[in-house]
Amino acid sequence: MTPPRKRSGSWVPDLSDYGKPIPVEGGLRARSSRGDIGEQWWSRRFVAVLEQLTNPGRLTRGRAYARKGQVLSLDVASGTVTARVQGSEHRPYAVTIEVKPFPEMVWARLEIALAEQARFSAALLAGEMPAGIEQVAAEAGGPLFPRTANEMQMRCTCPDPTTPCKHLAATLYLLAERFDEDPFDILAWRGRPRQELLGRLRVLRGDAAPSSAAHGDGPSGGTATTVETVPADEAVEPVAVAGATPALSGVRTPGLEDMLDRYWAPPVALGTRPAVVAADVDLALRQLATPPRSLGGTDLRDALAELYQSLRKDD
Numbered sequence: 001m002t003p004p005r006k007r008s009g010s011w012v013p014d015l016s017d018y019g020k021p022i023p024v025e026g027g028l029r030a031r032s033s034r035g036d037i038g039e040q041w042w043s044r045r046f047v048a049v050l051e052q053l054t055n056p057g058r059l060t061r062g063r064a065y066a067r068k069g070q071v072l073s074l075d076v077a078s079g080t081v082t083a084r085v086q087g088s089e090h091r092p093y094a095v096t097i098e099v100k101p102f103p104e105m106v107w108a109r110l111e112i113a114l115a116e117q118a119r120f121s122a123a124l125l126a127g128e129m130p131a132g133i134e135q136v137a138a139e140a141g142g143p144l145f146p147r148t149a150n151e152m153q154m155r156c157t158c159p160d161p162t163t164p165c166k167h168l169a170a171t172l173y174l175l176a177e178r179f180d181e182d183p184f185d186i187l188a189w190r191g192r193p194r195q196e197l198l199g200r201l202r203v204l205r206g207d208a209a210p211s212s213a214a215h216g217d218g219p220s221g222g223t224a225t226t227v228e229t230v231p232a233d234e235a236v237e238p239v240a241v242a243g244a245t246p247a248l249s250g251v252r253t254p255g256l257e258d259m260l261d262r263y264w265a266p267p268v269a270l271g272t273r274p275a276v277v278a279a280d281v282d283l284a285l286r287q288l289a290t291p292p293r294s295l296g297g298t299d300l301r302d303a304l305a306e307l308y309q310s311l312r313k314d315d
Contacts, residue, residue, distance in 0.1 A: 024086045027069030028174055037063065042129040042183055043176040046145055050172050053149050054164050056286045062169020070167075071174050076185045078193070081175055085167035087158060095171045098153040101191030102142040109140035111197070115204035124198075129183035144186065 030037055038044040051059060065071070065085065072084040072092055083095040102110070113136045114120045123130035137144040146152045156167045164172065179186050184194040192200075291300045 021065065021068070021070055021087050022090070024069050024072065027086065028066075028071045028074055029069035030063070030066040030174060031177055033067060037066070037173045038176045039180050040129065040183070041131075042134075042186065043179045045134070046179060046186075047173070047176050049145050049147070050176070053146075054169065055162070058162070058164055058166055059169050059173075060289065061166040062164070062171075063173055065166055065170035066173040071170050074171060074174055074178065076175070076178065076189055078188065078191045081171070081189065083171040083174075085156075085170055087167060089158075093156050093158045093167045095157075095167055096153075096155045097168070097171065097175070099146060099151060099189060101189075106140050106142040107192060110137055110142060111200050111204060113140060115201050118205075121201055121205070124184070127183065129186065142190065144190070 036044070036047070038047045070086045072086055074083045075081070079098055079101045081095075081097040083097075084092040085095055086092045114124075114130075114133075120130040120133065120136075134144045143151075154163050154168050156163075156165050158165050158167055160166075182194075184197070187197060188194065288301075291297055296303070
């Protein structure tokens with residue numbers, strides 16, 4: 001993330017739009033109409049990183065853009081998120097957010113760690129990010145979420161030189177909701193698409209059986225057909241996971257009889273708590289607009305800030 005340009009004084013004008021944004025029909029609209037964005041722990045973790053590293057004012061306007069549906073498109077690929085955001089100009093602005101994909105050595109260590117614990121595969125099959133995966137990824141050498149501003153490169157074609165502008169902020173909030181819908185997008189952003197990752201996990205877990213090719217002699221010209229076979233004495237039933245999509249079917253785990261000898265053993269050694277963002281106690285307060293005068297205005301905001309600080313001291 002490119003840090004904001006230094007300006008004289010504390011006020012930085014917002015040059016990203018000189019007028020009101022052009023209304024959009026059919027844009028990508030945030031599901032949350034008020035309050036926080038992000039429902040699952042992994043999307044909230046991403047938002048927490050975002051809100052610690054970026055300008056609160058731009059984030060507030062970015063949330064408004066995300067909720068109005070000003071983002072026209074959002075695509076996630078290895079290392080890159082691209083979007084188009086409609087502002088006040090006729091031509092939408094082009095947004096790019098880049099992170100470095102994990103090196104192959106990091107992915108190899110992470111995949112081995114994921115394959116060793118069936119609970120990781122089960123959670124991914126259920127469309128959830130496994131608890132503890134952030135720590136596992138960090139131990140493998142690849143932090144799942146950006147930790148500093150320099151770990152994300154963000155660009156927008158709007159005239160505002162400060163990063164992030166409201167268009168980038170809107171894209172980041174919708175990206176958090178995309179992670180809610182499909183946690184595999186986080187891993188795809190780091191370099192492993194869904195099918196490739198699941199295929200590697202099947203091989204590492206020993207669930208991928210040898211394949212044999214049978215060449216047909218019919219009128220179609222003899223195309224090769226690959227058939228996956230499993231020995232009868234080793235076959236196990238596929239796991240039925242609630243919420244799993246058809247694209248995730250076919251991943252097998254060992255049967256209960258194969259795990260009786262370690263039934264009472266803990267699935268994984270207890271480690272240290274996952275790293276958390278050291279956010280200011282009044283971070284949420286600073287995201288809100290100044291209260292109206294009828295409610296106390298800046299005096300109310302300052303009083304609440306002092307109250308939050310006193311609560312932290314008491315804790």
